[in-house]
Amino acid sequence: MVGDRIKELRTNLNLTINELAHLSQVSKSYISSIERGLQKNPSIKVLKKLAVTLQVPLESIISFGKHEITLDEEWIEPLEEAIDQGLTKEEFHEFLSFFQYKRMKKIDE
Structure with a gap:
């Protein structure tokens, strides 16, 4: 799930949700809802902001089930x-x- 991957990347960088929100300009509540699986379809724009902040390519946080995709x-x-x-x-x-x-x-x- 996208939220699990974002949380994993965030914690690997020792970032709190507050810090990720501030650096990415994405609201804390929105990031939290993605990580908890409440928001299952974040926009490409939001995912791109998060990917840049997490220092990874966009496609590394996008997955469908067990299948990673490349964009x-x-x-x-x-x-x-x-x-x-x-x-x-x-x-x-x-x-x-x-x-x-x-x-x-x-x-x-």
Whole structure:
């Protein structure tokens, strides 16, 4: 889980949540909710701020279950641009569902 990884990195650097919040400009309560698993989908922008402060690449704190993923700049830049232009998580999930539908339809043909 992302929260577990952030807590691990934070404690490895001997940072308190207060210190991480101050250095990253992310609220203490938000970091706490991520670490406790209450906030399961923090934004890329927040994760990037935390990654910079924790001195690790963004992809090292992003995981889905047991599978680590790698995000390079070719993925991060368009995602950030889409978010800046107002793309919501719900719209992104709808796009993924549509894309999966199109892919399955193409396989059936």
